Amino acid sequence: MTGNSRFAVSVHILAYLAYRQGAAVPSAEIAASVDTNPVVIRRLLAALVKTRLVSAQKGASGGFSLATTAENISLRDIYRAVEPEPSHGLSHFSPNTKCPVGAKIQSILHPIFVKAQAGMEAELARVSLAEVHRQLRPVCPGKK
Amino acid sequence: MTGNSRFAVSVHILAYLAYRQGAAVPSAEIAASVDTNPVVIRRLLAALVKTRLVSAQKGASGGFSLATTAENISLRDIYRAVEPEPSHGLSHFSPNTKCPVGAKIQSILHPIFVKAQAGMEAELARVSLAEVHRQLRPVCPGKK
DNA sequence: CTTAATGTAACTGACGAAGTTACTTTTGCC
DNA sequence: GGCAAAAGTAACTTCGTCAGTTACATTAAG
Numbered sequence: 001m002t003g004n005s006r007f008a009v010s011v012h013i014l015a016y017l018a019y020r021q022g023a024a025v026p027s028a029e030i031a032a033s034v035d036t037n038p039v040v041i042r043r044l045l046a047a048l049v050k051t052r053l054v055s056a057q058k059g060a061s062g063g064f065s066l067a068t069t070a071e072n073i074s075l076r077d078i079y080r081a082v083e084p085e086p087s088h089g090l091s092h093f094s095p096n097t098k099c100p101v102g103a104k105i106q107s108i109l110h111p112i113f114v115k116a117q118a119g120m121e122a123e124l125a126r127v128s129l130a131e132v133h134r135q136l137r138p139v140c141p142g143k144k
Numbered sequence: 145m146t147g148n149s150r151f152a153v154s155v156h157i158l159a160y161l162a163y164r165q166g167a168a169v170p171s172a173e174i175a176a177s178v179d180t181n182p183v184v185i186r187r188l189l190a191a192l193v194k195t196r197l198v199s200a201q202k203g204a205s206g207g208f209s210l211a212t213t214a215e216n217i218s219l220r221d222i223y224r225a226v227e228p229e230p231s232h233g234l235s236h237f238s239p240n241t242k243c244p245v246g247a248k249i250q251s252i253l254h255p256i257f258v259k260a261q262a263g264m265e266a267e268l269a270r271v272s273l274a275e276v277h278r279q280l281r282p283v284c285p286g287k288k
Numbered sequence: 289c290t291t292a293a294t295g296t297a298a299c300t301g302a303c304g305a306a307g308t309t310a311c312t313t314t315t316g317c318c
Numbered sequence: 319g320g321c322a323a324a325a326g327t328a329a330c331t332t333c334g335t336c337a338g339t340t341a342c343a344t345t346a347a348g
Contacts, residue, residue, distance in 0.1 A: 004305065005237040008253055015252075016245045026324060033243040037307055042325065059315025060323040075256065092337095093149040099177040101160045101280060108159075108279045109152055112219065112271055120264035127256055135252045136245060148336070170293060181338055186294070203346025204292040236306095 009034055010044050010082045011075060011132065017054065018070045018133040024063030044082055051081040070130035076121045078129070086117050153178055154188050154226045155219060155276065161198065162214045162277040168207030188226055195225040214274035220265050222273070230261050 016033050017025060027045065031038040045064055048054040055067040066073070090110060095102030160177050161169060171189065175182040189208055192198040199211040210217070234254060239246030 005234070006305080008234055008237050008249075011253060012239060012245065012249045015249060016243075019245050024324095028324090033240050033246045035238060035240040035246065039308070039327090040306060042327085043306095046326075056325065057315090058313075058325045060321090061316055062314085062324050064325090090149070090152055093152050094179060095156060096177050096179040099160075101156065101163050102177045102179065104280055105152075105156045105159060105276075108276055109155060112268070116264045116267040119267035120260045123260040123263035124256070132249075132252055136248055150336085168293095172293090183296090183339070184337060186296085187337095190295075200294065201346090202294045202344075204290090205347055206293050206345085208294090 006044060006082045007079055009036070009040075010048065010078050011129075013041060013044060014048070014053065014066065014070075014073065014078060014129050015132050015136060017064060017066050018129055019136060020065075022065055024057050024061065024065055026063040030064070047082045048078070051077070053077060053081060066129075070133050071128055073129040074125050075127045075129070075132075076124040079121065079124050086113070150188060150226045151223055153180070153184075154192065154222050155273075157185060157188060158192070158197065158210065158214075158217065158222060158273050159276050159280060161208060161210050162273055163280060164209075166209055168201050168205065168209055170207040174208070191226045192222070195221070197221060197225060210273075214277050215272055217273040218269050219271045219273070219276075220268040223265065223268050230257075 012034055013030055016030050027038040027041045030045075031041045034041065045054060045056065049056050049064075052067050053073055054064050056062070056064050090106060090113065093106070095105055097103045156178055157174055160174050171182040171185045175185045178185065189198060189200065193200050193208075196211050197217055198208050200206070200208050234250060234257065237250070239249055241247045
């Protein structure tokens, strides 16, 4: 598992916690579901705990659980918790300010990037963790 | 200039071509405006030529110019020309399929990511290169 | 035929993220 | 009290991607 999968893995983690219905789930169990190292999971969970989406219980028989209901958590909340501030490549982009184009291009692009980012997050905001959870346990036709 | 600034630099390139009003502009001149190496510029231009946003003229007194009007180029066109297919971290994310969550999470996330991407691109589609060009040459109050 | 340009391949270096090891701290449970 | 299990975290190793660079073949104007 290489490349930036922080968000995808984080949604997986929270979906797993929802699936386990409030139990204190150790990082090793989540790591088995994601198929990665427990430390990777704990690092992402640290961000999710900091933003109060998840609560952590140290010590024996400890573990992680959702800090609120799955309805109250949107994918945008998760995205913002674990993704770094989007730079869109504007940091480390230092055009020649002696050129009329280079002097202005950054200030022109910045608000455009902010809107593009907002457009993406608006779509994520429409999906709750509960919706993801629901799709995990689909209605089983014919079964009551 | 480090990190993924392909899109920002590409908009800069096209804005520069618009600014030069149809002249055949060599990559070295664009590189001076962006403050980077001409090869970096030519690599991005190769993608822009392939998608027919820009035309290239080889040989002495050759260079690059817009293949169409700035009104006809949206920032989404530029984005799609130079950014690789968005994986959103789903490639290289291989959860444990023996777990009920791991088995389904990818197919749940995929359509959500597609919508998020579309939300972002819709905002980029609203901005044309002409709009960027206009902001480069603002009305100069008092000047006729 | 010279010169200036594109088109590309090959290499280097920086950076970020995943993965791993190892250790400290905390806490339930016997 | 002491053991076991867990979070928390630091340090290190890969690994992939991209910007940057050098070098060279190809092309076309004058």
